[in-house]
Amino acid sequence: MIPSGAVDLELPQEHRLLQETIREFCDREVEPVVADHERARRFPADLVRRIGEMGWLGIPYPESEGGAGMDTLAYAVAVEEIARTWGSLALIVAAHTSLGSAPIHLFGTPEQKQRFLVPLAAGRVLGAYGLTEPGAGSDAGATRTSARRDGDAWVIDGEKRFITNAGRAGTYVVAARTGTRPDGSAQVSAFIVPADAPGFSVGRLEEKMGLHASATGELHFDGCRVPADHLLGREGEGFPLFLQVLDGGRISIAAMALGLAQAALEASTTYAREREQFGRPIGSFEGVAFMVADMATEIAAARGLVRRAAWLKDRGGPYRLEAAQAKLYASEVASRATSAAVQIHGGYGYVEEYRVERYLRDAKLTEIGEGTSQIQRLVIGREILGLRVG
Ligand SMILES: Cc1cc2nc3c(=O)[nH]c(=O)nc-3n(C[C@H](O)[C@H](O)[C@H](O)COP(=O)(O)OP(=O)(O)OC[C@H]3O[C@@H](n4cnc5c(N)ncnc54)[C@H](O)[C@@H]3O)c2cc1C
Incomplete structure (x- = not known):
């Protein structure tokens, strides 16, 4: 295992258990079908249904609203873990949970929640x-x-x-x-x-x-x-509603970015140990080892920002600034880490077989969706300066 926070001893036990369960599920049921679906551009309807049955389409919502009754931290851990195997599936889950379901959880009447949120959070309907x-x-x-x-x-x-x-x-x-x-x-x-x-x-x-x-x-x-x-x-009053929804959604896109960066790090570490040039593993060259070192350090920092934002949200405090910081930083880390992963793999990184080119293509979206990096900087600037910036 990578000394990068992938083994999350700092997580509460319940969250660690969720992480392990999702990891096992992804290794067993998701990984074998990724390449085929990506190549065919085919939506993974069966897997989405399975994930719904596992209760992972309503992680942060109360059981009374059809959800798993866990928190934002658990949800962020889940999205990161899914993205570590498959970006497409992570985006499907994130858009469903943070964007499709959250507005009804936050602003729905009891009738709207029963009628629309319960089937969403229970995984029977996609949002x-x-x-x-x-x-x-x-x-x-x-x-x-x-x-x-x-x-x-x-x-x-x-x-x-x-x-x-x-x-x-x-x-x-x-x-x-x-x-x-x-x-x-x-x-x-x-x-x-x-x-x-x-x-x-x-x-x-x-x-x-x-x-x-x-x-x-x-x-x-x-x-x-x-x-x-x-x-x-x-x-x-829909505009403030949508802004509030985006604040939460940014945590999930940040978590998705983190999962992609983590996958890139793990692939790079394995490859840098195994691939030999000049009679030595390429990881023994400083030029390669330093790339891995930067990836691991930035990922650990990004994970801290993502979890801080989730923790603040769970405590009911303001978290707009922290969600924007997490999204901005994690998405840019993901782009750098996945690009470094392609570089470390050399020519093999540029072809499909080693998957890292997919991580790079998938990571770019995290700098665009739910507010581009430029918009995150505007939000952060406004929150810190207390002025209208932009
Ligand atoms: C794969 C994918 C999935 C998506 N899913 C959803 C979804 O489920 N629901 C949904 O509603 N939307 C979704 N989006 C849309 C996404 O949120 C928008 O693409 C994003 O907000 C940027 O808007 P735009 O594409 O119109 O770019 P623009 O707003 O036209 O931006 C173009 C460029 O100008 C920059 N720019 C714009 N304004 C400023 C400014 N004031 N200061 C500095 N720079 C600025 C931007 O940062 C960017 O670099 C998705 C997009 C993609 C690609």
Whole structure:
């Protein structure tokens, strides 16, 4: 085992047990199917169902809401562990849990929780979250999708882009404009949209650089009607709701980054011990050993940031700053570590057989999704300076 924090003696026993169980599951059931699914760009529907049965699609939610009754730390450990084997599966789980389910957990009425969150957290239905649009990415306030009240229903028109679990989710949480404030900015509300809502459809799925087995696609709302009680939270108060959801989601993307970086470190360590050039293992050359040393050190630091953010969230304190720091740092560590892993593998790193090229492609997303690195720096700057930055 790598002296890098992979054996997490600092974790509480319950969390360590979860980590070990997921690791065994991933070694036994996930690893053998990764390469095939990635090559075929095939969504792992069977595995997602299995993971749901294991209770891993509702880790941080109370049992009364269909979840496993654990905490954010447990969830972060789980996402890291899954990403260590398969980035696509980790992204599916993270988008479902932190984005599709969290808004209902945080802002749902008791009826909404029973009807929508329980099946999500129990793993019977997959969730997704639609914030991004063609013209509204980093600037989520530029949302054009609109919703208007019509009798006892809301009618939604517009489109979303880059939505994880598109076409696979049964329940979508979606941002739509319901009015304009006096200063001209959008009044945004959140809606629960079941996949079979009339007027809702899934458009094109993206051909991505990495994470090939996760589905990323467009959502279309063409006079889409949902009953009035599918409004989530208060009308016009969706924007702070989405920001709060993103704070939590950033911890999971940071955990995913960590898992990819950890996988890169482990592959590099094995390879640097085994591969010989000039009659010696390449790991005995300082140029290679120092790359491994930097990877291991940065990963340990990133893990500390991820767990600090999770710990703060679990204690109910503010954690926006810490979640952004964890996401920024862990994602950049993942890109550096996975790139170093390719370098350490030389030509073998550039071909599929040794997997590290997949880690590198998958890691890049963690610097983009749920707020780019530039946006994380804006958030961190604002939180520290107390000024409007950007
Ligand atoms: C695989 C994948 C999965 C995704 N899943 C989801 C999902 O499930 N749900 C969802 O809603 N969205 C999802 N997204 C969308 C993702 O959150 C956005 O792509 C991301 O927020 C960036 O938005 P954008 O792509 O429009 O880029 P832009 O906002 O157009 O940014 C382009 C560049 O400009 C920079 N930039 C923008 N504004 C500033 C600024 N003020 N200061 C400095 N730099 C700035 C950015 O950092 C970036 O480098 C996903 C994206 C991908 C690729």
